[in-house]
Amino acid sequence: xxxxxxxxxxxxNASVFLTAVLIDEPADARHGAxxxxxxxxxxxxxxxxxxRFEDEVxxxxxxxxxxxxxxxxxxxxxFSALQRFMEVVTIHHRNINWRAEEVFQAALSxxxxxxDALYLVIAQKVGATYxxxxxxxxxxxxxxxxxxxxxxxxxxxxR
Amino acid sequence: xxxxxxxxQPDDKELLAELDRRLASLQEGKGDWSEFWxxxxxxxxxxxxxxLRDFLRQKELARGWNxxxxxxxxx
Numbered sequence: 001x002x003x004x005x006x007x008x009x010x011x012x013n014a015s016v017f018l019t020a021v022l023i024d025e026p027a028d029a030r031h032g033a034x035x036x037x038x039x040x041x042x043x044x045x046x047x048x049x050x051x052r053f054e055d056e057v058x059x060x061x062x063x064x065x066x067x068x069x070x071x072x073x074x075x076x077x078x079f080s081a082l083q084r085f086m087e088v089v090t091i092h093h094r095n096i097n098w099r100a101e102e103v104f105q106a107a108l109s110x111x112x113x114x115x116d117a118l119y120l121v122i123a124q125k126v127g128a129t130y131x132x133x134x135x136x137x138x139x140x141x142x143x144x145x146x147x148x149x150x151x152x153x154x155x156x157x158x159r
Numbered sequence: 160x161x162x163x164x165x166x167x168q169p170d171d172k173e174l175l176a177e178l179d180r181r182l183a184s185l186q187e188g189k190g191d192w193s194e195f196w197x198x199x200x201x202x203x204x205x206x207x208x209x210x211l212r213d214f215l216r217q218k219e220l221a222r223g224w225n226x227x228x229x230x231x232x233x234x
Contacts, residue, residue, distance in 0.1 A: 015211065015214060015215060018210075018211060018214060019211060020199075021203055021204055021205050022204075022205055022207070022210050022211055023200050023204035023205065023206055024206055024207060024208050024210075025210075025211050029211075034192070034196050038185070038192050038195075041182060041185065041186060042185070042186065042188075060214050063210065063213065063214060064205045064207065064210045064214075065205060067207050067209075067210050067213070068205040068206055068207020068210050069205065069206045069207060070203075070204070070205050070206075071200070071201060071202070071203075071204040071205070071206060072174070072201065072202050072203075072204075073170075073171060073174050073202055073203050074168050074171055076171060077168075077171035077174055077175060077203070078203045078205065080171070080175055081174075081175065081178055081199075081202075081203045082203075084178060084179070084182060111222075111224075112222055113218060113221040113222045113223075114221075115218070115221065116218070116222065133211060133215065134215050134218065136215070136219060137218075137222075140224070
């Protein structure tokens with residue numbers, strides 16, 4: 001088998017980061033999230049996220065610590081811990097790497113939310129695979145077979 | 160003293176320093192990721208069922224897939 005010389009490009013949805021701390025979520029999704037994050041840390045994957053990613057993770061974390069129970073660290077420490085992983089991803093910024101108009105058009109064309117489209121547009125631009133926990137979104141996009149969609153996959157199937 | 164669920168605690172600093180040590184070691188190719196994730200769960204994990212499902216449900220609503228269209232009234 002030929003050895004891969006270039007690290008694969010990945011776009012990571014905020015749900016993948018959240019899965020890494022939500023210990024009661026299904027093991028297959030959690031293991032996939034762990035494998036992806038360790039590849040990012042070990043520079044075996046080039047990760048890209050939109051500039052709203054951190055806000056989205058924070059929003060999910062507020063929800064998680066309100067509904068759930070942190071095991072040991074405080075919510076502030078959990079967020080700081082997740083930031084260690086965010087430090088090694090490439091952030092794509094509005095008006096620099098992506099424009100609102102193109103995301104808006106993509107959302108209408110693919111019939112997804114504006115924020116789904118944002119991740120997908122970035123994946124399309126950099127030639128990355130979009131990784132998410134959201135099986136419903138994947139099922140919808142696969143059923144419709146939009147010709148210009150980037151590669152996308154469920155996090156439980158990562159490597 | 161009871162530990163507040165919300166306020167940053169002095170222990171947090173130590174936990175994050177330990178995290179940095181472990182990540183630096185793994186980046187150098189030392190250490191075991193399985194052991195790291197066990198420690199991660201015991202340290203930074205959040206218990207609770209259905210949290211991710213609720214998070215994803217909000218996103219689903221933003222797609223408007225469930226919106227029902229009103230039929231125009233026939234004259």
